[in-house]
Amino acid sequence: MTGPGPIPGVIGPRPWGLTLRFAATPVAVRAALSAVDAGLADAGAPDDLRARAQIALAEACNNIVEHAYPRHPPPTEAHIRLDIAADLGGLQITLRDRGRAMPDGPLPGRELPPLDPGDIAGLPEGGFGWAILRDMTRAISLSRRNGQNILRFRLPHADKPGPLSRIVT
């Protein structure tokens, strides 16, 4: 037998996981996402799961880069730690940073910014991140402990369209 084992629950039995620590910058996030995709491809993850992982992790990491570390350039100690653990149902993702806390209150939901296709000048250029993240993932939670933000979510093995997908398709 050669090469790394497939992801349990996807094809084979061997436990699979990945831990990365990278600077909280857009360029470092891009490199980390490439490493995740290469790892998932090696592990035999299907294209759909790989695509959802890329989209969800991009939005989650961009949020940290933009909001947890709002200073530009970010301080040299501004890092993101990413843990991915595969299990029978899919991937459990944990992202940790030591940036600012989210404002108190419930996490943003699936709401998209208002959109009028006829009003070119008024088209929204942002506000999509959480809607995209919610659509790609399940069981999102955010906690704050010892100065650390801990964002967790699941990427199910099989894509089950959420309410947002049903509305738009």
Add this chain to the structure above:
Amino acid sequence: MKMSFEHRDGLGLLRVEEPRIDASVAIQFKDRFHDLTQNGTGDVILDLSQVDFLDSSGLGALVGARKLLGAGRVLELCGLTPTVDRVMVLTRMHTVFPIHPDLVTALATRAATS
């Protein structure tokens, strides 16, 4: 940010020659789009067939590019790969841009309706 540009029959044909439009290149994308299209007056077709990933920052830059053209010029998209198409539909941005499977179809559709 690699992008190629060509004028053809009053149209601007723009092709993104990068695999990702994400937060790390969103501003460059918008700036480059502006540089390449600001002197023209016609509609623009943006070929995204080489782009396999678009995040919300890249999408914001795409919307920003659309605004740069103004209401008098149309921005059409073609060659959306599956992940890009997915983000466009999820955010309803597919209702903002005319979208064609590929450049040949985009040009043929315009020829048929003009």
